[in-house]
Amino acid sequence: MGLVFTSPRLKPGLYSGILIQRALAQVNRTILLLNIKINAYDIQSIIPDYLNNTIITIYLPIQTKRFMKNVHHKNQIGLLPSMTHILVFTALIIFMMSSCKKDETLTPTQVNAGAQSQALTAKWGPPNITVHKGESIQAAVDKATSNAVIFIEPGTYKEAVVVDKPGIKLIGEISVNGNVIIKNPGSAKNGIKVSDNGDGFVLANVTVRDFDENGVSLENTDNYVISNVTALNNKQYGISVSHSANGIIEFCKAKGSSDTGIHIEESSSAEVISNLASGNVTGIEVSNSSDVEVKLNESYNNVAGILVSLLPGRDIKTSSNVHVLQNKIYNNNHVNFATDTTQLESNIPVGIGVLVLGTDQTVIENNTINNNDFSGVIVFTSLVLIQLADVDPGEYAGMEPNPDGVRIRNNSLKHNGKNPPVIPGIPLPGADLIYDGSGTGNCWSNNTFKTSYPSPLPSCN
Numbered sequence: 442m443g444l445v446f447t448s449p450r451l452k453p454g455l456y457s458g459i460l461i462q463r464a465l466a467q468v469n470r471t472i473l474l475l476n477i478k479i480n481a482y483d484i485q486s487i488i489p490d491y492l493n494n495t496i497i498t499i500y501l502p503i504q505t506k507r508f509m510k511n512v513h514h515k516n517q518i519g520l521l522p523s524m525t526h527i528l529v530f531t532a533l534i535i536f537m538m539s540s541c542k543k544d545e546t547l548t549p550t551q552v553n554a555g556a557q558s559q560a561l562t563a564k565w566g567p568p569n570i571t572v573h574k575g576e577s578i579q580a581a582v583d584k585a586t587s588n589a590v591i592f593i594e595p596g597t598y599k600e601a602v603v604v605d606k607p608g609i610k611l612i613g614e615i616s617v618n619g620n621v622i623i624k625n626p627g628s629a630k631n632g633i634k635v636s637d638n639g640d641g642f643v644l645a646n647v648t649v650r651d652f653d654e655n656g657v658s659l660e661n662t663d664n665y666v667i668s669n670v671t672a673l674n675n676k677q678y679g680i681s682v683s684h685s686a687n688g689i690i691e692f693c694k695a696k697g698s699s700d701t702g703i704h705i706e707e708s709s710s711a712e713v714i715s716n717l718a719s720g721n722v723t724g725i726e727v728s729n730s731s732d733v734e735v736k737l738n739e740s741y742n743n744v745a746g747i748l749v750s751l752l753p754g755r756d757i758k759t760s761s762n763v764h765v766l767q768n769k770i771y772n773n774n775h776v777n778f779a780t781d782t783t784q785l786e787s788n789i790p791v792g793i794g795v796l797v798l799g800t801d802q803t804v805i806e807n808n809t810i811n812n813n814d815f816s817g818v819i820v821f822t823s824l825v826l827i828q829l830a831d832v833d834p835g836e837y838a839g840m841e842p843n844p845d846g847v848r849i850r851n852n853s854l855k856h857n858g859k860n861p862p863v864i865p866g867i868p869l870p871g872a873d874l875i876y877d878g879s880g881t882g883n884c885w886s887n888n889t890f891k892t893s894y895p896s897p898l899p900s901c902n
Contacts (some may be wrong), residue, residue, distance in 0.1 A: 557615060561592065565612050565643065568592040578602050578611070578623070585609060593647065597622045601629035601652070605636045613646035625651040632675065637661030645669050655681045656695075663687050673697055676780070678704045679721070684756075686710050693717070699779050700786045701726040702743070705733055707757040713738065722779050722786045723748045724770075729757045735765045744777045745789050746770035746813065751799035751823050752785065753836035760800040770794045771811040774860075788830040790815055790862045792871075794854075799823030802846040810854045815871055817857035817890065820847055822879035828866050843880035848901060854890040870894050 562568070569589040570581045574596035581591050588608030595616040602611075602623065611633070613621030623632050632649035633656070635642045640663045648671040649656035656672035657680045659665055665688035672679030672695045679695030679702040682688060689712040695702030702718035705711050705727045713735045718724030724740035726748040727733045740746035747770060751760040773794060779787035789796075792814030797803050798821055810817040823842040826832040858871025869875060873890035876883065876898055884901035885893075 561612055561614065565610050565645070566590045568612075572598075582606075582609060582611075588641070593621045595619045595621055597624055599624050599626040601626065601631060602633045603636070604633065604642060605638045607638060608641040609639065610643040611645070611647065612643070615646055621647040623647055623649045625653065628653055630654040631658045632656045632672075633658070635659045635662045635665070640664055642666075643668070647671075648673060649679075650674055652676070654678070656698075657681065659683070659685055659688075661685060665689075666691075668692055670694075671696075672702065678702075679718075680704065682706070682708055682711065684708060688712070689714065691715055695724075696720045698722070699781075700784070701748075702740075704728075705730050707755060709733070712736070718746075719743060720775065722775075722777060722789060724773070726750065727760075727763050728752050729755045729760050730763065731759065731761045733763045735763070735768065737767050739769045741770070741772045742775050743773045744775050744791050745793040745796055746773040746810075747795045748789075748793075749795070749797050749800050749803050751801075751840065751842065753823065753826065753832055753840065753842070758840035761802045763800060763803045765795060765803070765805045766807050768808045770808060770817075771813065774812075774814045785826065785830050785832075788826075790829075790864055792816070792860065792862060794818060794857060797821070797844055797847055798825070799842045799844055800847070801844065803844065803848075805847075805849045806851045808852045810852055810873075811856055812859075813857045814860040815858060815862055816875045817854035817873040818849055818852070819875045820844055820849070820880075820883060821875075821877045824879075825867070825877070829864070845880045845882055847880070847883040848886075849874065849884070849888060850886045850901060852888045852890075854888060857890075858892055874898060 568591065570585055570591045572578050572581045572591060572593045574594045577600060578593060578598055579600055579602050582602060582604055585591060587606050590610045590612065593611060593613045595614055595618060600623065630653050632652045633644060637660065642659065642662055643666045644657060645668040650673035652675045654677045656675035657667060657670060659682045662685045665685065667680055667690045669692045670680065671693065674697035677698060677700045679698045680690060680693060681704045683706045685708045687710045690703060691714045693703065693716045695718045698721045701723040702721040703713060703716055703725045705713065706729060708730045709732050711730070711733045713725060713733065715737045718738065718740045719742045722744045724743040724746045725735060725738060727735060728750045729752055735747060747765060747768065749763045749765065774792050777787060777789060777791055781787060794810040794813040794817040795805055796819045797805065805818055822844065827834055854873040857873045861869065861871030872892040872894040874885060874888065874893040876895065883899060885898040886901035
C-alpha cells in the first residue's frame, strides 16, 4: 500500500534527509513502521506489500503545520504531534484500506503526480497556463495576464525569462523522472529577471543554472517569494534581490557563484530562511539593507559563510536590524575564485564564518559556527575596505561606516581560527571571535568559544 500524506497548508520546500519513524498501532495491535520522507509538498511512504497495492491520501491535521515548522536540517528525528493524531491516521488507514481494495491499482508515478498537482494548486492556486515540456516559459509569461499562475512541466528549458507584469507565479512541477531546469541557452546574463513591474512575483520548484551573471534577479520587486529554487554555477549571484521589500527566500540551494549564493542588497523587510549555500565566494550576503532575518540556513565550503555589510558607493547609506540566528556555518575555507579583481568579493579573506562590516543593530545569536580557518565571527568597520580592497575614501561620503549596537550572543563556536590568512597591512590572529574596536555599544555574551581577539571582549549588560 502506498501512502501519500498531503497538507494544503504546509509551506513549500525541501526538508532533505528528515526521516520520521513512527509506529502506528492498529485495532488488531499490528505495528506498522513508517519511514516517511518529507519533501516540498507531500509526505510519501511505502509500507509492507502484504497490505495490498492500494493508494491512500490523508490530509494532515492543522497541528502538523506547527510540527513541520520545527523540523529543519538532516539528522533530526521528528514525531507526529500526538497519539490522538496517530489514532486518527490509523482509523483512516483501516477504513480506506477496506474501501480501496476493489479500486483499480495506480502506479506510483500517477499517485505522485496527482497528489502533487493537488498540493501545488492548494498552495499557489489553480494554473491559468501550463508549460509543457518543449514549450517556452517566456511565451507563457508573455501570454499571461497579471496574477497568472503558470505551472511548468518537468524538463530542461534552454532560455532566459523576463517578467514585467505583476503577480506572476512560475511554479515547477516535480516528478520522479526529473524537475524543471532553466539552463543558459548560450550567453544570457540572467536566468529569470523580474523588473519593477513584477511585484508579487513567485518562483518555486525550479533549477536555474549556468548563466553569465545571475540565476534569479529581482530589482524593485516587492512582496516576492522564492521557494525551493536551486541556483547552480551562475557566475555572479545565484539568487539576487535588490531595491525590494517584503519578501522571502526559503528552502533554496545556491552553489558555485563567484560572488554570492543568496544576495539581499539595498532592500528591506526580507526573510532568508532554511536555505543551503555552498561552494560560493560568499554563501549569504545582506548589504545596505534593513529589517532582514537570516534564519535556519546552512552555509559551508564558501570563502565566507554569511556577510552582513554596509558598503560604500551605494544609493542606500545605512544598514540596520539584521538578525542572523540558528544557522549552521562551518568549513568556509574555499579558495577565493572571484573573477573580477576590482570588486570586493575578490578581496574577501578565506576562512570566515560570519563577517559584520559596519552595520548597526545587528544580532548574531544561537548559531553553530565551526571549523572556519580565520574566524567564527568578525566585527569590523567598513573602512577596512580602504586597505583590504583599495576602495576610494571618497565613496564613504554620506555614510557612518562603524558598527554600532551589534550583539553577538548565545553562539556555539568551535575550532575556528586554526589557519588564518596573511593579510598585508592587517596583522590579525585567527580566533573564534574577532573585533577591531570600532563603533559603540557592541557586545558579546553567553557564547561558547575558546579564543577571542582582543580578550576579553566587551560584555553585554
